[in-house]
Amino acid sequence: xxxxxxxxxxxxxxVRIDTSTRDRLKALAAARGQSLAAYLxxxxxxxxxxxxxxxxxxxxxxxxxxxxxxxxxxxxxxxVPESSADSHSATRRAA
Numbered sequence: 001x002x003x004x005x006x007x008x009x010x011x012x013x014x015v016r017i018d019t020s021t022r023d024r025l026k027a028l029a030a031a032r033g034q035s036l037a038a039y040l041x042x043x044x045x046x047x048x049x050x051x052x053x054x055x056x057x058x059x060x061x062x063x064x065x066x067x068x069x070x071x072x073x074x075x076x077x078x079x080v081p082e083s084s085a086d087s088h089s090a091t092r093r094a095a
Contacts, residue, residue, distance in 0.1 A: 029039030
């Protein structure tokens, strides 16, 4: 039903690609049991999601690079729980 509603509400358009690319995309779609249009829709959503994850990861890494962030975390949240600290120390000794 969703596909039917989706198809009724969406206008079609054409994209020019070479036939070998079209054939590869059609084969990938068929392997998933999808039409080419459905496959490309899913693929574009996956790529959009990956871009969002990359931006979030970069932002997180920037925060980790800020001076004093670990001390601020410990102050705000009481530090690492004792069992985690013991496990972390043991892991570091084994390395």
